[in-house]
Amino acid sequence: MSSAVHARRAIVTGAGSGIGRAVVRRLLQEGVRVLAVDIDGEKLGEVAGGDCEPLVADLSEPAGRARVAEAADGADYLVNSHGVLVVKSIFDVTLDDWRRIHTINAESIFFLCQQIGPRxxxxxxxVNLSSSSAKLATTTEVAAYAASKTTILSITRSFAQALASRPVRVNAICPGIVDTPMQDMVLAGMARLRGMELSAMDEARNKTVPLGRPARPEECAGAIWFLLSDEAGYMTGQAVNFTGGLVTW
Structure with missing residues (x-):
């Protein structure tokens, strides 16, 4: 591995758990120094150390985003993997639910791309994390989340155009069912709302995936690393499905 690769630096949001944590570990394996960002300092403490520097920040607030941007000068990569969801009947989603989800999932990614992309x-x-739910409407219990993830695809395309002359590439990845704490919450909420046993709900969801299983976070992190790497140097403005065949368009 070249010394140029060892000198590279990345900012990863949502780094405390799930896909974000797996991305931090993959980047460190690739010799990339990481600024790991999360609202949960305790979880960040589990990944920090060595070439991984923690930064506790609330990305729903302009001040939190500004702190990340200030630390971004000279970085090579930005991975926006933070996000929240609410599992509710589509008819029970409140205005507060909608605003919280879109502030954290969409607004923050727009302004992080705006403030960090040129740096x-x-x-x-x-790489922005969208979701298969941006392209599917089968899980209406996460409709507000799905809408925010669809917005991320538009944000990605716009910044891919705006930053192309620098050049900085901007792509999105659309994971499907990934074995993370967030997916556990979705599964439990869906089972409750649909009046199903948790095991039956899990089996039914996996049957919708042609490969018949959820992804591991490490697999998703590998795909994200590809999008960051020079191997994907001619890709920008793309939304890459990572769904085990569930989404093919």
Whole structure:
């Protein structure tokens, strides 16, 4: 591995758990120094150390985003993997639910791309985490979340155009069912709302996936690393499905 790769630096949001944590570990394996961002300082403490520097920040607030942007000068990569969801009947979603989800999932990613994208080194890359729910409407219990993830696809396309001349590439990844704490919450909420046993709900969801299983966070992190790397140097503005065949468009 070249010394140039060892000198690279990334900012990863939502780094305390799930896909974000797996991305931090993969980047460190690739010799990339990481600024790990999360609202949960305790979880960050579990990944920090060595070439991983923690930063506790509330990305729903402009001040929190500004702190991350201030630390971003000279970075090569930005991975926006933070997000929240609410599992509710579509008819019970409140205005507060909607605003919280869209502030954290969409507004924050727009302004992180706006503030950090121009600070990345030429040849750098951004990956935004969207979701298969941005393309499917089968899980109406997360409709507000799905809407925010669809917005992320538009944000990705716009910044891919705006940053192309730098050049900084901007892509999105659309994971399906991934074995993370967030997916556990979705599964439990869906089972409750649909009056199903948790095991039956899990089996039914996995049957919708042609490969018949959820992804591991490490697998998703590998795909994200590909999008960041020079191997994907001619890709920008794309939404890459990572769904085990569940979504093919």
């Amino acid at each position: 990345l080194k030429p040849g750098g890359a951004v």
